[in-house]
Amino acid sequence: MSGLAVTGAGGFLGWHLRAAMKESGTPVEAISVGTGFEASKATAAVDGSERVIHIAGINRASDEEVRDGNIAFAEQLSSALLAAATPPPVVVYANSTQATNGSVYGESKARAAEILAETASTIGAEFVDVRLPNLFGEHGRPFYNAVTATFSHLVATGESPVVENDKELTLLHAQNAADILSGAAPVRALEDLQQEETVSGLLARLQGYAELYDRGEIPSIAEDFDRDLFNTYRSYTFPAQSPIDLTRHADARGSFFEIIRSHGGPGQSSFSTTVPGVTRGDHFHRRKIERFTVLQGRARISLRRLYSDEVVSFEVSGDAPGAVDMPTMWAHNITNIGEDLLYTSFWTNDIFDPANPDTIAEAV
Template sequence: MSNVVLTGGRGFLGWHTRAALYEKGVDVSLVPVGTKFNLAEARRAVSGADRLIHLAGINRADDEQVKSGNQLFAKQMAEILLSVDNPPSTIVFANSTQAGNGSVYGQAKLVAGEILREAAEKVGAEFLDLRLPNLFGEHGRPFYNAVTATFCHILVEGEEPTVDTDKELTLLHAQDAADLLIGNRALENQESVEEHETVSGLLRRLQEIDSIYRRGEIPDVSAEFTRNLFNTYRSHSFMQRPEIPLIKHADERGSFSEIIRTHGGTGQTSFSTTVPGVLRGGHFHRRKVERFLVLSGNARIALRKMFTNEVLHFDVNGGEPIAIDMPTMWTHSIENTGSEILLTNFWTNDHFDPNNPDTIVEAV
């Protein structure tokens, strides 16, 4: 697979999917739908592509907009598939477990899926109807994408969320959903990466994460679900308070600063020396939890959220210890901006595995 077409590529799940495809070195073409749909441009993007992943949809609007919008997007994609000489061999639809449940949204998703299925059959393409449950993950929109994002936002703001209706949720991290969409994981294995939790249970987990992280500690992220929840929470806290001041203990012998405490897991702490003028890094991680701390010298740490242009810079030095977390799917680097050897400490939640490094090269 070398070329994938995405609709909804600038949305929450689209951002996650693009990060997963980037790791694979796959070229991605974004096709707008709705009022921004351009038939000629869409035909050029779709013809010859290996896979079309249809993510675009409407779930928050009045009933008529939900119904007509979801069907329109599917019809536009079907029109493209039927009009190109070389359609993709695989069509993937990001459907919902609500499809066919009797609601306006569920019926709209069901009909949209059938429109795409019929088009795929006509062009001889494989059709994958992925029924997604409640998604959560980094940079979800509070009060829109999912209750997880809403809880994280409220907790980071220092307020206390409430549970209006407690029920069991089926939760799927957006990176796992992305792996299903792009074929990294077989659809029959979807249940193995889903988690079942009540709304109140989810809130308790996030409250514990919030409490631990505010103390300057990393929660036990040895369980994948907890790690994914923590990275989700961290995406919100990073935007609110990216710098984490540390206590410096000093006397005539020198100084000491505790970097981090962890409640468990298989964390790895490392350090590096960097000569003046040298730049390290230039990569991002999809799942890894990582923290930088300059112990000696002067450095500039740079971060850029994937698929955006804004670069954040943090000028740090060993005289005033400041820890900077590297959010998942933010490319990052560190440069020695001083005249002396730079000594930097790194912490990550897992042991480095050369067979699965989770380190994707990308300049900041």
């Protein structure tokens, strides 16, 4: 086989990695570890793969479970690598910056790295030890994955979180982590891609986004970090805050309404007509923000989160304008369900680049 073999493919970072790989069409083979480990299946998954990425780990359990679990996962993967007839040329470990802090978790992550490094040496593979800081990203699990997920969930639901232990955080978006783990970006890029922020500063940013987005406005996303953090926040507002109601002003001359207010960063607007019964779209974006606004006619906008079967749909009309923002890593399309020509406005936060379109085909 070719492609990637990945442990922890069903977790937060694993989901982001699989979403990222859709852009290049790289297949991802999941490897179960822990109680679900099956030696023959794991060996078959790594045999002939281009790269093995070890993401699976335990960080929330008793000290004994954390220590034994992280080491056991590495040993299980190691046994599969050693048994493979054609082992991968690259073994990547999603390690943690906590590997050197002396905690039980850190020591277990460090020991797992040693096990995989020794195995990589034995099979003649390159070993890539990626020490990841605090990760954030779309659809992180509140009260579990990271403080960003918890804050985003609370702010999106109208709560006012309190910072009890303000400290400096080093933050990295999960899509950037996916690029590094997959080799799409070099490990040395980690320093430039991560962002320093305090816990209180993080909360203030999210609350600032919420204040504007509650009115349907886009905050300043001139910096990549703000774009990624805002996309993370938006994932906790969907679908509850969609569609976004737009105020329509009408008189004898016709009608007028604002489509978008953006507070900073690039942007591009476009317009389309669609004949009855036709569907446009069927793609997703990894980082791009996109807004659909029906100006005239009737449409159904449908969205599906990657690796989910559930479809969320909205029926919108130019008679009562509403905008729908496409969450990142959700496939989406728009269908003319009326009898007349459909007029639609599209806005994105970046100027289209054919060499880097961030528009990946995916049927809803």
